[in-house]
Amino acid sequence: MASEILVDYRQKALSLLKLDADKILKLIQVQMDNLTMPQCPLYEEVLDTQMFGLSREIDFAVRLGLVDQHEGKKLLDKLERELSALHDAFTKK
């Protein structure tokens, strides 16, 4: 029973982090669909703020022992690759 609760918190932590990463991706997608230039300082600021917020959440989950460091880094790296692909697709339009 104890390990079930542990697994539940681990899974919940990871799902919440994935959800938040997805929200950032969608936010950036919306910005691009509305033709806000990626060179726009506001775009950079929004992205930086969101990435900082997510990295703080991941860091917190790692410190709590709910997500391991490697897993957290992987999640952030994946989001960065997706954002970069989005950015490339936009600038090539």
Add this chain to the structure above:
Amino acid sequence: MASEILVDYRQKALSLLKLDADKILKLIQVQMDNLTMPQCPLYEEVLDTQMFGLSREIDFAVRLGLVDQHEGKKLLDKLERELSALHDAFTKK
């Protein structure tokens, strides 16, 4: 045993948040001791960034079900009062 783990995570989450609130307070204290003006845009930016980071951590802990919303708000309010007292003490020097 299951409830022990739950209590442990709740306690750990709250201690981590308190630790981070304390870090912000100390950071601001150091800035003031070194006579960086509170009107300085950099000071405002550091403070805003740190407060945003902490509020994201608190929010995450609340969503995980480890900290209740009221408790999270109390922690943030307390830090804001302490920062405000620090700010007042500095500007009255």
